[in-house]
Amino acid sequence: DAGITQSPRHKVTETGTPVTLRCHQTENHRYMYWYRQDPGHGLRLIHYSYGVKDTDKGEVSDGYSVSRSKTEDFLLTLESATSSQTSVYFCAISEVAASTDTQYFGPGTRLTVL
Amino acid sequence: DQQVKQNSPSLSVQEGRISILNCDYTNSMFDYFLWYKKYPAEGPTFLISISSIKDKNEDGRFTVFLNKSAKHLSLHIVPSQPGDSAVYFCAASLTSYDKVIFGPGTSLSVIP
Secondary structure, three states: OOOEEEEOOEEEEOOOOOEEEEEEEOOOOOEEEEEEEEOOOEEEEEEEEEEOOEEEEOOOOOOEEEEEEEOOEEEEEEOOOOHHHOEEEEEEEEOOOOOOOOOEEOOOEEEEEO | OOOEEOOOOEEEEEOOOOEEEEEEEOOOOOOEEEEEEEOOOOOOEEEEEEEOOOOEEEEOOEEEEEEOOOOEEEEEEOOOOHHHOEEEEEEEEOOOOOOEEEOOOEEEEEEO
């Protein structure tokens, strides 16, 4: 199994509070991704990183920011959580771009915004 | 508007029979396609992929077929086993970009 951990695994928070999810990898892969999974939508890309301090937006980036100060860590921040951000969040890594390579996914974080 | 569609949210198949999962896409520029499998409470795992220069790729019990003219691909599982019960995501990409687009998934149940 690829060495990917996500923390926390479960979180319940209130509307308007900031939330940070962490993804940590031990594979030294260049690319890291944050997805959310919702019924009827599958996996939608929020943000991704193609190197330290190099990030770009995905298809559902509004309300989210990311940071990558080290190869192994990719943080996803909800500046002010809303109920629409209740979802399961997955981090993924790949050695080269996901468009041509296998992505390895973490176990997920279930976030509930009340 | 979804660029990758999986129009069957669920599918039930008897153990030992063939499972066929379908996927349609709208962007004719997609040139690489992947299938991921997901069990409950786990992250997705890569299953099989196919490049647009091929029309078939096989890996053990899993075969993916690509029909570019119809913008359609399918995943065949033969024979189906109860352990294949999972959600299957179809994904597509442009190799010149860094990311893939996932479909909404099909939940497969293989009945013993």
